[in-house]
Amino acid sequence: MRITQTMIAANTLKNINNNYTNMEKYQNQVSSGKKVTKPSDDPTAATTGMYYTSDLNSVDQYKKNVTSLQTWIQNSDAGMQQASSDLSRVRDLVIQGMNGSLNSDDLKTVAVEVQRINEDLANTANTQVAGKYLFHGTDVTNPPVTQNPDGTYSVNVNSSNYNFEVSNGVYIRANVIQGNSFNQQMFSTVSAIQNALQKNNTSALSGLLTNLDSVSNTLSAERSDLGARSNQVDLASNRLDQQETTATNGVSNSIDVDIESAVVNMTTQQYAYKAALGVGAQIIQPSLLDYLK
Amino acid sequence: MTSTFMGLEISKRGMAAQQTALSVTGQNVSNASTPGYTRQVVNLKATDAYPSPGMNAPAIAGQLGTGVAAGSIQRVRDNFLDVQYRTENSQLGYYQARSDSLSQMESIMNEPTDTGLSNAMDQFWQSLQDLSTSPTDSSALAVVRQRGASLADTFNYLSNSLSSIQSDEKGQITTTQNQINTDLKQLNDLNQAIGNIEASGNLPNDLYDQRDKLLDDLSSFVNIKVDFSGPTSGSPNPTAEGKATVSLVSDTGTNLGTLLDQNNYHQITVNYDGASYDGVNNSIKTISLDGAANPIDFSTMNSSGKLKSLIESYGYDNNGTATGTYTDMLSQLDNLAYTFATNFNAQQQAGKSPNQMNGTSSTVPPFFADANGAAITKAAGFASRIQVSPQIQNVSTGLGDIATAGANGTYGDNTNVLALANVIKENLPYGGSNSQPTDFQSYYQGVIGGLGVNSQEATQLASNSTTLQQSADQKRQSVSSVSIDEEMANMVQYQHAYSASAKMISVQNQVLDTIINGMGVGN
Numbered sequence: 001m002r003i004t005q006t007m008i009a010a011n012t013l014k015n016i017n018n019n020y021t022n023m024e025k026y027q028n029q030v031s032s033g034k035k036v037t038k039p040s041d042d043p044t045a046a047t048t049g050m051y052y053t054s055d056l057n058s059v060d061q062y063k064k065n066v067t068s069l070q071t072w073i074q075n076s077d078a079g080m081q082q083a084s085s086d087l088s089r090v091r092d093l094v095i096q097g098m099n100g101s102l103n104s105d106d107l108k109t110v111a112v113e114v115q116r117i118n119e120d121l122a123n124t125a126n127t128q129v130a131g132k133y134l135f136h137g138t139d140v141t142n143p144p145v146t147q148n149p150d151g152t153y154s155v156n157v158n159s160s161n162y163n164f165e166v167s168n169g170v171y172i173r174a175n176v177i178q179g180n181s182f183n184q185q186m187f188s189t190v191s192a193i194q195n196a197l198q199k200n201n202t203s204a205l206s207g208l209l210t211n212l213d214s215v216s217n218t219l220s221a222e223r224s225d226l227g228a229r230s231n232q233v234d235l236a237s238n239r240l241d242q243q244e245t246t247a248t249n250g251v252s253n254s255i256d257v258d259i260e261s262a263v264v265n266m267t268t269q270q271y272a273y274k275a276a277l278g279v280g281a282q283i284i285q286p287s288l289l290d291y292l293k
Numbered sequence: 294m295t296s297t298f299m300g301l302e303i304s305k306r307g308m309a310a311q312q313t314a315l316s317v318t319g320q321n322v323s324n325a326s327t328p329g330y331t332r333q334v335v336n337l338k339a340t341d342a343y344p345s346p347g348m349n350a351p352a353i354a355g356q357l358g359t360g361v362a363a364g365s366i367q368r369v370r371d372n373f374l375d376v377q378y379r380t381e382n383s384q385l386g387y388y389q390a391r392s393d394s395l396s397q398m399e400s401i402m403n404e405p406t407d408t409g410l411s412n413a414m415d416q417f418w419q420s421l422q423d424l425s426t427s428p429t430d431s432s433a434l435a436v437v438r439q440r441g442a443s444l445a446d447t448f449n450y451l452s453n454s455l456s457s458i459q460s461d462e463k464g465q466i467t468t469t470q471n472q473i474n475t476d477l478k479q480l481n482d483l484n485q486a487i488g489n490i491e492a493s494g495n496l497p498n499d500l501y502d503q504r505d506k507l508l509d510d511l512s513s514f515v516n517i518k519v520d521f522s523g524p525t526s527g528s529p530n531p532t533a534e535g536k537a538t539v540s541l542v543s544d545t546g547t548n549l550g551t552l553l554d555q556n557n558y559h560q561i562t563v564n565y566d567g568a569s570y571d572g573v574n575n576s577i578k579t580i581s582l583d584g585a586a587n588p589i590d591f592s593t594m595n596s597s598g599k600l601k602s603l604i605e606s607y608g609y610d611n612n613g614t615a616t617g618t619y620t621d622m623l624s625q626l627d628n629l630a631y632t633f634a635t636n637f638n639a640q641q642q643a644g645k646s647p648n649q650m651n652g653t654s655s656t657v658p659p660f661f662a663d664a665n666g667a668a669i670t671k672a673a674g675f676a677s678r679i680q681v682s683p684q685i686q687n688v689s690t691g692l693g694d695i696a697t698a699g700a701n702g703t704y705g706d707n708t709n710v711l712a713l714a715n716v717i718k719e720n721l722p723y724g725g726s727n728s729q730p731t732d733f734q735s736y737y738q739g740v741i742g743g744l745g746v747n748s749q750e751a752t753q754l755a756s757n758s759t760t761l762q763q764s765a766d767q768k769r770q771s772v773s774s775v776s777i778d779e780e781m782a783n784m785v786q787y788q789h790a791y792s793a794s795a796k797m798i799s800v801q802n803q804v805l806d807t808i809i810n811g812m813g814v815g816n
Binding site for chain 1: 325326395396397398400402404405407411415417419422423425426427429430495698699702703704705706707708711714718734735737738739740741744745746748749752763766767768770771772774775776777778779781782785
């Protein structure tokens, strides 16, 4: 094939250009740390990268939800523990009242203690965390327990559930069931005990003791349920940690560049570029004119 | 006997012919780097020998050669290689334009990054989740409203940017159309000039070069077929190329119309007479050719080149619907925005808002609205108009209009917030009412994946076409371009021949001198 100077010049230029383009590509990879900056670089990697990025965002959010859930559960548990020990104390006082060793003045003193405990139960029931009432179902802006003018307490029961999402489509209830914990029966029973002790009505105490036991049992059962839910949340939290690792790896594998190989590629390409420049300079210069006298 | 001055005449012819050859060599060397220049060679032919047979032929040793003459000066060009080159050039024009157009679209969509639509949607979902853990918190409500506005802004930005590039493509189509028509006009002028010169028996080599260059340029816009028909009047040289006839052909070789004939050129006009793609602007349906009875239907045109690629990007009519690279992407965005917004609004209106619960209002307004707060009715162009509804945007009462509670819930219930967040993860028919339901992110990833594949393919094919075009050009250059070494060798050859002829004249001069001054009366 006949070769002319213009052909050689054009070819050299084309090859130098190609080398330069490749060099630019690798330099881009090294400086940005990514091997996929637009979908056409690698369409499958780009879509996989998008999928895992979205997944990672979801997992981060679920972890935040889990933290809120754990706060809610821990505070609920503290409140219920307090209520449990309060009711236990009331029980002791009732037994004391029932065994007939106290006179009516002593019984009045016991009644005052029961009154204090009732107040404590009301305050515990009205616990707020971050401005939200814990023990009022979904009605978190209003206190569940209000005091009547005659000293007894009225309880508004909200039986809706407060669900948090901890994983796609997986919801865990955050609140305790108010109907099984700080319900009207609890306060009515304690108020009635207070009243009976006040009025020296020891015969009513055994019936009230049964009620009190029933309330305590229901509270315990609800507290166990809370414990079980807390375990469930911990398991979800562990799963999310693992998911986070998987998603981060997924993103990295699709989009991030392997620095060592990118640097090697870039250096190799730089040598190739220099070689092309050197060779090009050598071959486009001489012609017959240099040799004719 | 031959005439006295025959020797002089022979050498004189020799010198003249070598001088012509040297001039042609000089011309080649001067134009060695002129783009599109084809090297010229001079055909040196021995002149007719003497004596020719006849009754009065002299009885001398015959036949005696009478010297040399420069016959014609011809270009060294292979027309078949030109055909190959122009075919590759039209493919390259097509894929280059397509690759550029898709690249621009990728830059606008800006995925996979954390500043695209995918991330905006993720952030909106995250804000709804944060709201679900404290639905009465006004700062969480404000964040939801803000993220919703960001999402709408992202849709608007993508749609508007794509539309503006689409208008740009329209400008490019007009420019290309004008370039084609300008080329055709210039070709026609050249045709006429060539015809005139050929009639006198000469070869207009420079005009041929100019014409070939214009034909190369034209081939990158549309696929053409060039035929040459020799001149019919005057006394043309048998190697004259003649006038060119250029036809517009499809990639399978079907003739679609004549762009340039022997006497005239026919302009093309791109017609925006197809189905509308956004209710305002029309797509392209036909291309008219001056002088042809019927316009060419674009969907059957199939003639590779920059024009076809630009029209495909912009939008053309395919059986009554507007389709095209930008048209399709815009309509996919519209469907995404429309389907999402209508379903989100439906869920919003299925819940109860704080304003309803405290008596400030009796109904729940939609979350997203069309331009100027109007209700959402149609999908076409919706992505550029989507916005958070003015009721939700209201500075004093807007936050209370976000339906957080379930239909039977109280203030503090988060059921509807969870349901709203779920709309983003729910399977909906984002591809249109008859499509397979899938969730937002999966559908969007599919759209971006499709874009990536098309763009990658276009880039690879553009690169392949470049290689093929360069290879065809190399073959052409191999035949037609000037080799300095070759010209120098020729120059030396002609120079020696010239010197030898000049020497011969000196010798003949001496011979004549001897005859005239040495013989005859007085010596």
